[in-house]
Amino acid sequence: MDRSYPVDALVALGARALEAAGVPSADAELTAAALVDADRRGIASHGLLRLPLYVSSVQARGVNARPNPTWVREHGAVAVLDADAALGQVAMAAATERAAQLAGQFGVAVVAVQNSTHYGAGAYWTERLTARGLLGILTSTTGVTVTPFGGVEKVLGTNPLTLAAPSAGPASLTADMATSAGAYGKVVAAQNEGKPIPEGWAVDADGRPTTDPTAALAGALLPFGGPKGSAVAVLLEALAASLTTASYAYQTEDIWANRSARMNTGHLLLAIDTAAFTSREHTERRVADLQEKVRASAAAGETTFAPGDIEHAHAQSHAETVPLAGSTVAQLVELLTSLGLETTPLEP
């Protein structure tokens, strides 16, 4: 059963666990805050559920606790960051800051990242742009988990796509998703909780459709939206990895299987300064108009959400405390105990 815990306590315990593994405190806090924010937004698949993986990957040196990220290319509105196997959150904090600065200067910015790792929920990063009146488009490679439409062999990652626009309304307009039918973390969460996954999410190792999360993880996830979704997923893989020396998913040894694997994850972030086109106020009003039209499309008595509304509402109602699944709490208690840390914040 889910229980709720104070946000501050969860960020602090996440940071302590990462610090115990050797991550400097500022990077540990930044990463823990990003994970807890996903839980606040109701994206448990990218919340503290990931912390044991992050910590064990740092311990096994698949993730570099003390990286030296370097800007390897700088060309006008383009910049390329080699993250030196940093936590993806550390890489993305630098990438979003750079993208915002370049977009302010040039009206648009394209920042690519190579040699990175998992950055968590994409919307956490695009929110940093929309809060400044910028549009953001973000994608990434991941571990190899997805077979393209018509295939059985895993070739692609769950390649997240985040498209975000600032709004004059209460929430940015944010489409943030895995391009697999279900996010990998949701399959892991279903496995942890002993629940089936929806039909159409995966095939087993023999290529047969399955709703068993364990069989799905041994087999392959499927792209969302049939051949069209598969086409998008393939292109995102190319965008996230072909501009840099980042690896394609099929060239990686997945860190879930081997914590010492260097993922060489690639990210691509585009930022567009609305003020370079008309004005920030104009774009934010236009975006709010569209959100309102989408919401108003519901049948009488029903609710229709604009992209990002559900996560925004969840975050608003969980500003102070955040629910965690019992299986996640059990894994966190085990992690903290193994690190010799207090488990008090998680005790009933």
Ligand SMILES: NC(=O)c1ccc[n+]([C@@H]2O[C@H](COP(=O)([O-])OP(=O)(O)OC[C@H]3O[C@@H](n4cnc5c(N)ncnc54)[C@H](O)[C@@H]3O)[C@@H](O)[C@H]2O)c1
């Ligand atoms: N870092 C990585 O490697 C990686 C990889 C894959 C996914 N992710 C992240 O996983 C997270 C979850 O992805 P997901 O595919 O499970 O997302 P999801 O299916 O929960 O939501 C996808 C989108 O659909 C919208 N949506 C959902 N339900 C809706 C409804 N009833 N009405 C209107 N809109 C609705 C949401 O606002 C969201 O924009 C994302 O934050 C993504 O960035 C990260």
